[in-house]
Every structure is written in structure tokens, then in C-alpha cells.
């Protein structure tokens with residue numbers, strides 16, 4: 090691969106329309122079928138459509154269960170396996186719908202004014218626990234009811250968190266709470282209330298209690314705590330499971346006897362993704378960490394541009410295993426650990442990214458969605474120990490058999506930093522590669538900074554390879570998947586401590602002899618955009634750069650991003666008035682006069698994670714300095730343009746990137 094195209098054509102930006110995404114593999118209670126979500130990009134409608142499919146685990150053709158012109162997702166089997174409940178926006182808002190496994194039309198279960206974001210079946214199948222921002226009073230007063238007085242368009246803000254990327258306008262004062270509703274339909278009742286946001290309800294095996302995630306600390310407006318609580322299913326006082334100012338926990342799951350709850354996270358909320366997450370168990374006594382010696386983070390830190398997210402939880406089997414995802418050196422795997430303590434062991438491994446998984450209630454089978462560098466995703470099934478793995482779908486087989494892809498080659502190289510730490514990376518040779526020729530190179534830098542490039546399909550990278558570029562990508566210091574010390578290494582040293590890692594990777598690839606060192610490009614998004622700006626402010630070796638959803642000035646980023654002030658306070662060693670020098674020293678804009686590389690700035694106008702002013706400041710400064718710079722603004726898009734933006738915009742974004750590199754490399 091990479092040497093010749095053979096009979097295959099080269100990939101184009103528009104090929105995102107030819108890729109089907111599968112996600113959220115849910116194995117049926119009897120372990121014989123897997124339900125999943127299938128998503129396509131609809132060119133005509135310039136939007137996404139998703140449907141629920143079911144495939145037999147013994148093989149056979151997947152069957153489409155829903156076919157509305159909408160987004161159906163989150164399929165969940167009833168405990169007796171006779172029905173599948175799912176979320177759908179077919180009436181405008183996301184509500185729960187139900188379909189019988191024997192077929193027929195789906196029926197609507199919920200009609201909550203604020204919609205539903207998550208739900209879970211009670212163990213007896215009679216009730217669904219839901220998450221909604223609906224307030225009880227709203228059920229009396231429905232849409233269309235006359236307003237008492239004309240509403241003002243002036244926005245009064247009293248809370249420190251008032252904006253969220255992906256939510257247009259400002260956040261309202263409504264809180265997410267747990268509700269219940271009869272699965273057959275009927276009147277919903279509110280289970281939790283108060284000035285808290287409650288999420289992720291999980292029924293106890295006996296059906297009497299619901300565990301959930303919340304922040305009920307006194308200082309919740311200012312901290313990033315995430316606690317585990319449990320509440321009687323009929324409502325009442327919540328009891329603490331794993332709580333307190335040092336809790337950063339989520340994904341609760343009950344033991345089969347209902348005596349314990351496992352969850353994932355760590356005890357340093359302010360650190361967020363900068364340190365490893367673990368699996369914990371609370372059983373009334375002391376909370377125990379089960380993965381202390383693992384040295385890798387629990388969860389999926391992978392980053393790519395071609396996926397549909399599912400966000401799986403932990404699973405606890407009747408024979409006492411807890412299953413969880415682990416990000417490890419560019420792969421996301423499934424591990425298990427004995428709930429009573431013992432060594433975690435690998436169950437689903439390989440050079441790939443396992444995006445989500447579920448276990449059959451008897452703990453005998455696992456269904457999962459995984460992707461690799463040449464295939465974004467398919468549904469798989471295996472036994473509880475990982476044996477007898479089978480692929481159940483081949484959603485992109487036909488398309489990918491018609492296009493030439495480049496197989497990434499892995500490398501490990503000593504950093505240019507004094508410690509010569511080992512840096513892990515990949516290089517993709519261009520399609521049609523001919524030994525002896527020299528090619529332009531593009532360095533791709535990931536965001537987070539605590540994300541992880543993975544062994545996973547990346548449309549942007551494949552496209553660059555198809556257009557004749559050598560593509561280099563690495564997991565420099567700051568990345569997840571290599572342990573806490575590695576991930577937190579860039580604290581208060583963004584750019585300073587990871588640039589030597591990135592340059593070591595570029596130099597290593599140049600040494601291989603097939604790169605033209607006078608035709609180097611660099612690009613990245615978010616923190617990758619920050620690093621793109623940093624790199625061109627510290628070296629002139631790149632001939633073209635594309636900075637996407639970037640940060641240029643930490644001072645003005647502080648307080649204007651939905652990520653919250655806590656992020657900057659941790660990452661840069663304090664708040665601006667405490668460590669002013671850090672904010673200036675670590676801001677790429679401080680080095681703007683050194684930036685000579687032709688720069689394309691791509692930014693979404695509704696990016697509330699990295700507000701567009703970050704791009705504007707950089708653009709204006711470079712214009713004043715008379716540098717080669719262009720600014721491409723995407724209207725009505727947020728921080729996730731490259732992953733979930735309007736399909737037409739996604740194609741245009743890729744065209745701009747290719748166009749810039751073609752012009753300057």
C-alpha cells in the first residue's frame with residue numbers, strides 16, 4: 090500500500106459521503122443479536138441521517154429496524170429482548186421511541202418539552218429512567234400556551250458557566266434531572282431535583298435505586314467535581330456513593346448482587362484529562378482502586394475525523410469481572426479486572442481503536458465497534474475472554490475496495506529534548522510512492538493536548554497521502570495513552586516541552602530519504618492549532634501552515650472558552666493575575682513577529698471552545714506585519730466542524746487545506 094494505486098482511484102474530499110459509520114453495538118439479552126446505529130452523510134440534505142440496525146451474532150445480513158428521515162440512535166434492548174428503545178429527533182426534539190423486535194412501526198414514548206438525552210431500562214422492563222432538562226412546571230404549561238408577558242432579548246448572566254460549544258446562544262438556568270416513565274408510555278415523574286445537573290442513571294439490579302452522576306459539592310459552580318450518587322427509584326433523598334471535593338468519577342455500574350458500584354475516574358478533578366483515569370469500586374467500605382498499576386488511562390482518548398460517538402460505560406459480569414476501555418500507545422482496547430482485586434488483563438486488543446462495547450447480561454459475549462487505519466468502523470463480537478472474534482458488518486468494504494489508501498508505518502524515535510524520551514509516531518507514504526523520489530511532507534498535530542492519535546482511519550490524512558504528501562503524526566508529550574507522567578509533562582510548558590518531540594519525528598522521517606526538506610507543511614486543530622502557531626513562531630523550516638480552531642493568546646482565551654477557567658488555571662499553572670508571565674510566555678501570539686510561514690487560518694464562527702477572536706487576533710497581527718495569511722470562516726459551525734459539521738462544510742474545509750498546501754509546497 091502506498092506504492093501504487095493499481096486499479097484503485099485516489100480518495101477525494103467528497104468521499105466522506107461514501108463512508109458509513111456504525112456505533113453503539115448493543116448485544117441482546119440472549120446474546121444472539123447486536124443492535125447498533127448506522128449513520129450516513131446525506132449529500133442532498135446536507136445533513137446526517139442515522140438508523141437502528143440489528144445483526145445476528147452467528148452471521149447474516151444486518152436488518153434495518155428504523156428508517157425515518159431523522160437521527161435515530163442509542164438503541165437499548167428491553168430486559169426480555171422483545172423491544173428496542175432508542176432516541177430519535179423525528180419530532181424535532183430528542184425523545185425516546187420504542188420498536189418491537191418482531192417489526193412494525195416505532196412508537197413515541199416520551200414527549201418531554203426539553204427532550205431526553207439519555208435513558209436506561211429498569212431490570213423488570215416496566216420503566217425507563219431518563220435524563221431531561223424538563224422542569225415539572227413545564228408539563229402543565231406546554232408550547233403554544235400564551236406567555237404572561239413579552240420576553241426581552243437581553244441576556245442576564247449570573248453563573249460562571251454560561252456557554253457551551255455546540256449549543257447556540259447561552260445556557261439557560263434549567264438543570265438536567267433524572268425522570269422516570271412507564272416503558273409502555275404514560276405520565277413521567279421526576280426523581281431528582283435541585284440546583285444540580287444529574288446524568289447517567291443506572292438501575293440497581295433489584296430496581297429499587299438508581300445510581301447517577303452529579304456534582305453536589307458546595308463549590309460546584311467553580312469546581313470540576315463529578316460524583317456518584319444513588320436515589321430511590323420512586324424519588325427521595327439521594328445517598329452518596331463516591332463523593333467529595335476530590336471526586337472526578339463517572340460511568341457507574343452496579344455489581345450483579347447490588348452490593349457495590351464500580352465507576353471510572355480519578356481523585357484530582359482540576360487535572361481533567363491530564364492524568365490517568367482508573368476503575369474504582371465502592372461497596373460501603375473504603376473505595377478501592379482496581380487499576381492502580383495499569384499505567385494507562387481508562388477510556389478512549391483517540392482522536393480522528395471519521396467516527397460516530399457512543400461513549401460506553403463499564404460492564405460488571407455475574408462471575409465478578411469488570412470490563413472497561415483502555416487507551417494504550419495509539420490503541421484503544423477492552424480490558425477486564427476481577428472486581429475483588431487482581432491484575433487487569435487485555436481482552437480485546439490489536440492495532441486498532443475499540444470505540445464502544447457492551448456485554449451480554451450473562452457475561453459470556455462482547456459486542457463492540459472497532460476501527461483501524463484502513464477501516465473507520467465495523468461491528469464485531471467475541472467471547473468474554475476475547476476469543477472467537479468475528480466481524481458482523483462490512484459497511485465500507487465495497488467503497489474502500491475502490492480507493493487506494495496508505496497504510497501508516499509506525500516508528501519510535503528519541504525526542505530532541507534533553508531527556509531523549511521515546512516518542513511514538515506514524516508516517517504515511519503518498520499514494521503512488523516511488524522509491525528515489527522526494528515528496529513534500531505534512532506534519533499533523535493533535536489536540537487536547539491530552540488526546541491520542543490512534544491506529545484509526547483519518548480522512549484528512551488519507552486525503553493528503555492521496556494528493557502526494559508524506560503525512561507524519563505523533564503522540565508527543567501531553568498525549569494520553571502513555572501514562573500520567575507523559576500526559577502531564579506539558580503542564581505550564583505548552584509548546585516548550587512538546588515541540589522537541591514533534592521536531593524529532595519530522596527529522597526522523599526526513600532522514601528516511603524520501604522527503605524534500607524544502608517542502609514541509611504543518612497543521613492541526615484546537616491544541617493542534619495552538620501548536621501549529623507555536624511551531625511557526627519558533628522555526629522557519631515549514632513552508633506552509635494551516636491552523637484550525639486554534640488558540641493564539643492564552644490571556645484572552647482565559648474566561649472566553651466554554652472549557653472553563655479551571656482548564657487554564659491547571660494547564661498554565663494558575664490564573665492570569667497569579668502567573669501573568671506564563672500566559673504571555675506560552676502564547677503563540679507573543680512570537681507573532683517571528684512567524685514568516687504562509688498561514689491559512691480555518692475557524693468556525695460559533696466555536697465556543699476556541700472562540701474565533703483567537704483566529705482574528707492572529708490574522709490581524711500577521712496582516713499588519715505583511716505576512717502571507719488568509720482567514721477562512723465557517724458560519725453556523727462550532728468547534729467540531731471537522732467531525733460533525735454540515736457535510737458540505739466538511740468537504741469545503743478539506744478543499745481549503747489541500748489548496749493551501751498545493752499552493753505553497
Ligand SMILES: CSCC[C@H](NC=O)C(=O)N[C@@H](C)C(=O)O
Pocket residue numbers: 392535536537538540614615616617619638640652698699728
Ligand atoms: C487549546 S484549548 C482547548 C483545546 C481542546 N481541548 C479540549 O477540548 C482541544 O484541543 N480539543 C481537541 C480534542 C480537538 O478539538 O481536536
